[in-house]
Amino acid sequence: MGANSAPLSAVSEPHLPSGPAGPGHRKRTEQAGPVLLYVASFPYSGSTIFSIALGNSPDVLNIGEANYLENDWQDKKPCYCRKALADCPFWSGAKKLTEAGPGAAGPSLQLEDHSALRFLDSRDLPFLKRLLVSLGVPLTAVFRQEDLRDYASRTASFVTSLSQAFGAWAVVDASKNIRRLEALRLYSDLDIRVIVLKRQAQDLLASRLKRARRRNPRYSPLSAPVYLLWVLYHRFAIRRQTRRMRKEEYLEVTYEELCDTPQALQRRIGNWLGTPVDFGIRGGNVIDTSASHIFTGNVRITKNDAPEKGIRLKKETSSAPSFSALERMVLAVSRRIEI
Numbered sequence: 001m002g003a004n005s006a007p008l009s010a011v012s013e014p015h016l017p018s019g020p021a022g023p024g025h026r027k028r029t030e031q032a033g034p035v036l037l038y039v040a041s042f043p044y045s046g047s048t049i050f051s052i053a054l055g056n057s058p059d060v061l062n063i064g065e066a067n068y069l070e071n072d073w074q075d076k077k078p079c080y081c082r083k084a085l086a087d088c089p090f091w092s093g094a095k096k097l098t099e100a101g102p103g104a105a106g107p108s109l110q111l112e113d114h115s116a117l118r119f120l121d122s123r124d125l126p127f128l129k130r131l132l133v134s135l136g137v138p139l140t141a142v143f144r145q146e147d148l149r150d151y152a153s154r155t156a157s158f159v160t161s162l163s164q165a166f167g168a169w170a171v172v173d174a175s176k177n178i179r180r181l182e183a184l185r186l187y188s189d190l191d192i193r194v195i196v197l198k199r200q201a202q203d204l205l206a207s208r209l210k211r212a213r214r215r216n217p218r219y220s221p222l223s224a225p226v227y228l229l230w231v232l233y234h235r236f237a238i239r240r241q242t243r244r245m246r247k248e249e250y251l252e253v254t255y256e257e258l259c260d261t262p263q264a265l266q267r268r269i270g271n272w273l274g275t276p277v278d279f280g281i282r283g284g285n286v287i288d289t290s291a292s293h294i295f296t297g298n299v300r301i302t303k304n305d306a307p308e309k310g311i312r313l314k315k316e317t318s319s320a321p322s323f324s325a326l327e328r329m330v331l332a333v334s335r336r337i338e339i
């Protein structure tokens with residue numbers, strides 16, 4: 001792997017106390033480089049709302065599932081703020097930044113209609129490649145090193161120019177994708193802090209089964225046991241990645257904490273980051289979403305018709321009376337899985 005495998009330097013000093021982004025703040029951001037707050041979560045674990053909450057902190061910018069920005073971009077597509085992306089004040093500005101990176105760097109992302117996904121984020125990634133990476137085969141054995149390097153440097157360039165333009169010391173990336181995280185850790189000099197968002201296996205599985213029933217016309221309750229493997233697969237992938245990280249590089253949090261004790265959770269994350277975190281909680285556990293500009297992630301959230309109302313934190317119950325006997329049995333088994 002050569003020179004690119006140099007370990008990332010740990011952030012040992014606390015960040016500046018947050019406040020309005022003044023020139024002094026910007027200067028420090030330029031010197032130190034932005035922090036990439038990477039949300040590595042299980043699917044259906046509330047990562048979209050969690051990243052919106054993180055992005056409410058002063059001078060923290062949430063860009064949602066950043067690995068799908070290029071694929072999902074369309075000038076006319078509505079942003080969470082209800083404006084078309086081309087007219088949204090945030091994304092129209094971000095698009096301009098992609099044309100040239102900081103310094104002499106070239107274009108970063110392609111925020112254009114019909115642009116293709118980068119190789120690592122492809123939804124059509126060949127099964128074999130997906131499997132090899134999942135089994136722990138190093139990315140460099142599966143992908144070309146120059147592609148990985150290009151992917152990471154363009155992403156880093158995009159994140160850095162965003163943070164400079166918007167005076168943000170941290171950018172939240174809710175991509176979840178573990179391959180992406182690994183590539184960025186290996187090939188970019190971004191200061192990456194990982195928040196692993198977990199959720200109880202039973203609730204995770206219940207959400208997945210409900211979605212399969214809703215969206216997959218060929219779903220049969222008889223296939224419910226297969227979805228147990230899905231839970232185990234993601235558990236394995238996340239654990240494999242955290243095993244490679246130093247303790248201070250990542251923080252594990254749970255969806256249950258977010259819903260039940262959000263104030264305590266924002267304090268815990270703030271202590272870990274060394275700077276206060278503010279989820280923007282209004283009365284009744286509602287997360288303020290009025291400043292949010294996302295267009296990737298959970299569509300139930302991103303297609304919200306009333307961003308000004310915010311989103312109420314609530315846990316879905318895993319007991320649905322409509323589950324079949326086999327589904328209920330599989331859910332009972334999943335209770336034994338420690339995420």
Ligand SMILES: [Zn+2]
Pocket residue numbers: 079080081082083088089090091292293294
């Ligand atoms: Zn917007």
